[in-house]
Amino acid sequence: MWAAFLLSPLLSFAWAQATHTVQPGETLFRIAQRYGTTVEALQALNGLQDPRRLRVGQVLRIEGAVPALRRLEPAPPPLRALTWSRETPQGRLAVVRLEAPVEISGWVRFLGRDHPIQHNRALLPIPAMQPPGVYPAELELEGGRLRLELRVVAGSFGRLVLWLPPERRALLLPERLRAERERVIAACDHGRPQLWQGPFRRPVSSNRITDPFGTRRSYDQGRTFTYHEGLDYGVPEGTPVYAPAPGVVGLAERLPVRGGAVVLDHGSGVCSGFWHLSRIVVTPGQRVRAGDLLGYSGNTGLSSGPHLHFELRVGGVPTDPAPWFLSVP
Numbered sequence: 001m002w003a004a005f006l007l008s009p010l011l012s013f014a015w016a017q018a019t020h021t022v023q024p025g026e027t028l029f030r031i032a033q034r035y036g037t038t039v040e041a042l043q044a045l046n047g048l049q050d051p052r053r054l055r056v057g058q059v060l061r062i063e064g065a066v067p068a069l070r071r072l073e074p075a076p077p078p079l080r081a082l083t084w085s086r087e088t089p090q091g092r093l094a095v096v097r098l099e100a101p102v103e104i105s106g107w108v109r110f111l112g113r114d115h116p117i118q119h120n121r122a123l124l125p126i127p128a129m130q131p132p133g134v135y136p137a138e139l140e141l142e143g144g145r146l147r148l149e150l151r152v153v154a155g156s157f158g159r160l161v162l163w164l165p166p167e168r169r170a171l172l173l174p175e176r177l178r179a180e181r182e183r184v185i186a187a188c189d190h191g192r193p194q195l196w197q198g199p200f201r202r203p204v205s206s207n208r209i210t211d212p213f214g215t216r217r218s219y220d221q222g223r224t225f226t227y228h229e230g231l232d233y234g235v236p237e238g239t240p241v242y243a244p245a246p247g248v249v250g251l252a253e254r255l256p257v258r259g260g261a262v263v264l265d266h267g268s269g270v271c272s273g274f275w276h277l278s279r280i281v282v283t284p285g286q287r288v289r290a291g292d293l294l295g296y297s298g299n300t301g302l303s304s305g306p307h308l309h310f311e312l313r314v315g316g317v318p319t320d321p322a323p324w325f326l327s328v329p
């Protein structure tokens with residue numbers, strides 16, 4: 001009964017016009033797995049007599065096939081349909097949306113973390129180093145649990161081998177890095193209601209990005225790789241840095257690695273960070289509007305020249321800020 005309810009026409013929006021062209025070596029089983037459906041559903045939908053007889057180049061209808069939605073317990077009555085990101089590149093955000101006449105509260109457990117459902121939507125950050133593949137997401141809703149599957153695909157990132165003078169390399173001790181990262185994450189209150197509405201503004205007037213998000217970086221001749229957790233703007237020291245969206249200042253202080261640092265909490269688990277500042281003009285707890293001055297760019301902490309590092313964490317996970325300048329989830 002619930003399956004019929006969930007497979008209402010609303011749910012099929014997620015599958016609108018979905019087709020698949022058969023590639024060499026593919027089987028109906030593999031294709032069914034890829035789209036989170038069953039061989040039987042694809043057979044029925046495409047009128048296939050024999051699932052072993054597929055032609056390369058054959059176009060299969062996927063639309064209307066049973067999605068990878070498994071009911072663990074009865075879903076709550078107001079839930080009419082569910083849509084979610086089919087494929088998400090590493091470092092981007094998958095979004096799960098609930099269609100319901102009322103707000104349904106709950107959590108989504110994904111990649112070992114719990115993400116709140118707010119305004120019938122959950123933001124699921126994909127770590128930049130997450131191996132491509134299919135991962136389960138479990139929805140814990142009032143009165144029910146559902147499980148669906150999200151596909152992570154490879155992003156395209158550059159590689160950079162950096163040389164650091166020995167005194168700066170000493171800043172990269174694992175315990176030191178961990179302590180500072182925990183401080184930055186703790187500055188973000190994941191329960192705060194959402195404060196932004198439209199797309200984010202750029203934090204500086206320049207659009208000169210000297211290093212994008214996700215670049216694989218090595219500080220030790222290529223033996224280990226970390227990745228770039230934000231965007232670097234190549235701006236001279238003393239460039240004004242502005243709030244990209246409304247928020248509350250969660251942190252404003254000097255840190256060993258990040259230098260002059262500000263964290264803004266925008267609500268819904270979304271926080272932005274501004275590192276290597278030469279001067280900070282806000283204080284913790286202060287409310288800011290989009291466009292308010294936070295401080296001035298610099299070259300403090302683990303930095304090899306004047307620039308602004310701007311990052312966006314969702315649920316504590318750094319994700320690519322660039323899409324937020326165009327539209328917000």
Ligand SMILES: [Zn+2]
Nearest residue numbers: 230231232309
């Ligand atoms: Zn950076």
